[in-house]
Amino acid sequence: MNNSYISLKYEEKNADVSVNIKTCELPEIVRDLRNKLAEAENNPSLIHKTQQNTQTGSQSDRRSSENFKLYKQHRRNILLLSNSHERHLSKLLANVRDTGAVVTGIVKPNASINGVIDNLRSEIEIFGKSDYVIVLGGSNDIDDCCDSFKISQTVESFCKIMDTTKNTNLILFTIPFRCDDGKTDKIIEHINYKIYNSARAHSHVEVFCVNNLLSTNYYTRDDIHFRVSVKKRICNYLSDIVIPQGTCHEYSLTRESTSLTQVTLRQSVNQQPMEIATLQQTFLHLRTNYLHHLHP
Structure with missing residues (x-):
């Protein structure tokens, strides 16, 4: 199993954020984000919500991490x-x-x-x-x-x-x-x-x-x-x-734990509607980093 990590970086409101994710988990995240992006672009209510937020500015400054919670209870x-x-x-x-x-x-x-x-x-x-x-x-x-x-x-x-x-x-x-x-x-x-x-x-x-x-x-x-x-x-x-002693690889030893991780990541990405701009930015970052890893 590939245990290397890749860093997703983005800027938000006077802060530089980096989320470090296992490389082996990136393909599934990218697929889910691509599907979510297609769904959002075809959903008028989400587009309307994004336009409203752009006009009022009331929601657009919320932390991007609220829309991109890759960490959940099983991680x-x-x-x-x-x-x-x-x-x-x-x-x-x-x-x-x-x-x-x-x-x-x-x-x-x-x-x-x-x-x-x-x-x-x-x-x-x-x-x-x-x-x-x-x-x-x-x-x-x-x-x-x-x-x-x-x-x-x-x-x-x-x-x-x-x-x-x-x-x-x-x-x-x-x-x-x-x-x-x-x-x-x-x-x-x-x-x-x-x-x-x-x-x-x-x-x-x-x-x-x-x-x-x-x-x-x-x-x-x-x-x-x-x-x-x-x-x-x-x-x-x-x-x-x-890292607790003796449990260095407790989240990557078995196929079952890997599947659980991937399911959790899917649920995290799909848990709440993302604004299209944020979703698109996240997808492009992930896709670029993944392709760079495949073809350095």
Whole structure:
């Protein structure tokens, strides 16, 4: 069985989204999307709905992921939320080992921690005890003028994440140091200490002390973002957490489990009517990525 993953990327409202899907599952998804697109284009009510949304703008800004929920109850889900630090991290995590999950990464460049977790509750409404949310953020909230009120606000935002994710598992990155501004390191260290202490009261939270892995040569030239080699190391650590020992391939060992996965994906795609524009965009992305995989 082909356990490689392919990444579907699209942009939506100040965020870069990537959904990493097993390559062997793409043909069936593409077929279903093609059928759904043909059905939508021949359905006047859906066309009318799309035109209404274009005029009012009331629905068109809803997250594309609401129309493209490939993760459902029979799949393990890993959601990575981050500012620009996480770029490419979800794809690396999907490929480091077979996680048996759909790995989705949402990157919001220059976002504060509150911006990173915007819509968190709706993103994880179907998550359960076998799923994981991974959050990396906070560096854009800190500067050398950070006062006690700002520090308290930042810590409170991290506590909010812990409370929101009680029905699933949370891996919470501490705030990484910024090599471009050494004055902030003591502030970051103080906030991280408070985050760690707060997390001790939550059994579903695991704090990932990212600064224990880092040194100055692990950053890119801007002294802010991580090098790819560091991201790979991070993914190795993460995979040890999110893959239960002895169940590395629990979702790909048997023909029955593979069929169940494909049926679940079909049901997810067909569960609710998609706006034609969103459906078409999703189909084209999937088809392009699939063809590229066949003929690299």
